Amino acid sequence: MTVDLAQDLSEWPLAIRTRGLTKIYGRYRALNELSLQVPDGAVYLLVGPNGAGKSTTIRVLLDLIRPDAGTASVFGRSTERDSALIRANIGYVPEQLDWGHGWMKVGRLLAHHSRYFPTWDHQYANRLCHMFDLRMYQRMNTLSKGQRRRVHIAMALAHRPPLLLLDEPTDGLDPLMRDDVLGTFIAHVADSPTTVLISTHHVSEFEQLADYVGVMQGGALRAQLSMEELRRNLKRYRADVPEGWHGTSVFNGSAIRRTTTHRQIDWVVWGTESEVVGRLTMTGATVRDCSALTLNDATLALLGAREHVR
Amino acid sequence: MTTLQLHPLPSMRAVVREQFRAVTLVTRKFLVLLGGLLVVADAVVIYSVLAANELARRGLPNQGVAITPGFAPFESFIVGIVAIMLAVLIWLDEDTSRRDYHWTMPVSRTTHALSKVFVGWVLMMVTTLAALVNLLMIGALSVRMQYPLDIATDTFPVWSYLVPFTTATVAYLFASAASVGARRPMVWIMGIPTVYAGIAAAFSFGSFAMKKDVLKPLTSEYGLASLAGDLVTRSYAGYQLQTHFMVGRWVGSVAIWGTIAAALLVYVASRRRRNVGTWAFALLNRWASRYVPAA
Numbered sequence: 213m214t215v216d217l218a219q220d221l222s223e224w225p226l227a228i229r230t231r232g233l234t235k236i237y238g239r240y241r242a243l244n245e246l247s248l249q250v251p252d253g254a255v256y257l258l259v260g261p262n263g264a265g266k267s268t269t270i271r272v273l274l275d276l277i278r279p280d281a282g283t284a285s286v287f288g289r290s291t292e293r294d295s296a297l298i299r300a301n302i303g304y305v306p307e308q309l310d311w312g313h314g315w316m317k318v319g320r321l322l323a324h325h326s327r328y329f330p331t332w333d334h335q336y337a338n339r340l341c342h343m344f345d346l347r348m349y350q351r352m353n354t355l356s357k358g359q360r361r362r363v364h365i366a367m368a369l370a371h372r373p374p375l376l377l378l379d380e381p382t383d384g385l386d387p388l389m390r391d392d393v394l395g396t397f398i399a400h401v402a403d404s405p406t407t408v409l410i411s412t413h414h415v416s417e418f419e420q421l422a423d424y425v426g427v428m429q430g431g432a433l434r435a436q437l438s439m440e441e442l443r444r445n446l447k448r449y450r451a452d453v454p455e456g457w458h459g460t461s462v463f464n465g466s467a468i469r470r471t472t473t474h475r476q477i478d479w480v481v482w483g484t485e486s487e488v489v490g491r492l493t494m495t496g497a498t499v500r501d502c503s504a505l506t507l508n509d510a511t512l513a514l515l516g517a518r519e520h521v522r
Numbered sequence: 523m524t525t526l527q528l529h530p531l532p533s534m535r536a537v538v539r540e541q542f543r544a545v546t547l548v549t550r551k552f553l554v555l556l557g558g559l560l561v562v563a564d565a566v567v568i569y570s571v572l573a574a575n576e577l578a579r580r581g582l583p584n585q586g587v588a589i590t591p592g593f594a595p596f597e598s599f600i601v602g603i604v605a606i607m608l609a610v611l612i613w614l615d616e617d618t619s620r621r622d623y624h625w626t627m628p629v630s631r632t633t634h635a636l637s638k639v640f641v642g643w644v645l646m647m648v649t650t651l652a653a654l655v656n657l658l659m660i661g662a663l664s665v666r667m668q669y670p671l672d673i674a675t676d677t678f679p680v681w682s683y684l685v686p687f688t689t690a691t692v693a694y695l696f697a698s699a700a701s702v703g704a705r706r707p708m709v710w711i712m713g714i715p716t717v718y719a720g721i722a723a724a725f726s727f728g729s730f731a732m733k734k735d736v737l738k739p740l741t742s743e744y745g746l747a748s749l750a751g752d753l754v755t756r757s758y759a760g761y762q763l764q765t766h767f768m769v770g771r772w773v774g775s776v777a778i779w780g781t782i783a784a785a786l787l788v789y790v791a792s793r794r795r796r797n798v799g800t801w802a803f804a805l806l807n808r809w810a811s812r813y814v815p816a817a
Binding site: 252277287300311314324 | 526528529530531532533536537539540543544547548615616617621622623624625626627628629630631
């Protein structure tokens with residue numbers, strides 16, 4: 213038996229659902245039958261290496277690109293049929309900092325943006341601008357990376373959308389501003405009922421915020437599960453094993469990653485602690501340590517699973 | 523379906539109004555430059571008329587210093603060039619791969635693109651009107667100033683005053699289609715006439731019939747020349763042409779070229795291919811696949 217970590221979350225009302233989403237560029241498959249499920253009101257962290265298809269997924273949700281196969285829906289509405297309505301309900305922070313309209317001044321761009329969103333909260337927008345120290349009279353294309361990013365975040369949050377799509381939202385921010393921005397996200401989610409899909413490389417930054425995590429690789433979803441389940445079931449075990457030990461089969465496909473030092477073996481294993489420890493003990497191994505993984509380590513383990521599982 | 527109360531879409535009126543603000547802002551410098559050029563041209567005309575008057579008063583020979591200003595429909599190609607520049611400028615900052623800011627707004631992509639084009643067109647018409655009024659005013663003014671000179675100015679039929687507007691419209695629509703649909707619009711805008719001129723030049727060495735065929739889009743009865751008021755020009759150059767004949771050709775050419783440009787624009791605004799090159803390649807590929815068996 214192999215553990216299926218791409219779990220079905222459809223027992224919850226879903227804000228985002230994709231079914232068999234495929235996008236092909238020439239010979240390159242950017243998305244490979246992706247079936248993503250983001251529960252309503254959850255903070256979902258989409259992680260994966262460069263080229264995994266995270267940004268492509270977000271662009272499909274915004275109907276900026278159309279998939280070659282499969283469907284995507286946001287709040288139960290097709291991204292192709294109701295694209296404008298869906299975009300009206302999304303706050304989007306793009307990956308690229310040079311997002312167009314660079315000739316506009318910050319204040320003008322915010323005013324321009326606000327007119328497209330009837331629910332724009334002017335007071336909140338002013339508060340965000342003050343908090344992010346935005347200079348209204350500067351042109352967008354003269355701003356630093358961090359300043360541009362802050363403008364994009366203010367634009368995404370100020371209309372209090374029910375869905376936030378954040379593509380590498382902390383890229384370009386200095387550590388101090390990163391903390392401020394993360395604090396703003398946390399406060400925003402607490403204030404407004406919002407579903408958040410965050411695509412990021414900086415996994416550890418969002419660990420406290422995330423309810424669910426999806427791990428993408430090669431355009432496909434390798435894992436999709438709640439953080440609670442990840443913390444409970446994906447653990448590192450360190451055990452001493454007797455010489456000539458051949459007990460790997462005991463994991464029955466649930467070992468994600470293994471490293472060996474002399475006769476001590478480290479495993480990252482999926483399963484309840486008591487069950488894994490029991491199985492190891494049965495084979496003659498002595499479990500020395502069992503610890504939960506940080507999200508960063510869990511992601512690395514899941515991404516490296518193909519290479520490391522024996 | 524979700525039970526969540528979804529946020530509403532912006533009204534079309536709000537979108538068009540905002541596009542008007544944005545387009546005015548992005549073209550502001552260009553329009554100011556055009557206004558400046560017009561003022562300089564006016565100053566040159568007035569100066570030349572005053573200089574010619576002065577020469578006449580002193581009884582000195584007028585060595586061609588007087589410029590006869592006024593409206594001439596065949597000069598509307600200048601407005602056409604301005605319209606092309608305006609269309610390119612409006613879309614210069616927009617990413618044609620359609621992933622940029624403009625395309626993430628909560629408006630149907632086709633509607634949003636066309637609303638921007640529409641706003642630009644309104645601006646172009648206002649610019650054309652301003653240029654035309656300026657030309658007529660400066661013409662009238664210089665006629666009054668031409669004492670003791672008496673230079674007769676041409677008068678054209680009333681309908682021919684619409685020629686600059688239609689020329690600008692068709693040129694603007696074609697340039698907008700290139701700007702919305704192509705990654706490098708200037709390559710298409712400059713490339714097509716250049717390639718066409720090259721082909722025409724190559725055929726000029728051939729027989730007269732071949733040459734005539736190649737030049738048809740330009741010089742045939744409903745060609746681009748008719749669109750730009752060519753027949754009115756010819757009538758004033760000594761050709762005996764009846765008004766209904768000239769109007770018919772002009773209206774016909776406007777309808778044909780206007781429809782082609784508008785259809786092309788609607789097509790590129792609603793399609794999702796990355797650029798015209800990809801589209802052309804796909805067509806070529808489809809055509810080739812009929813004749814070349816798959817490997």
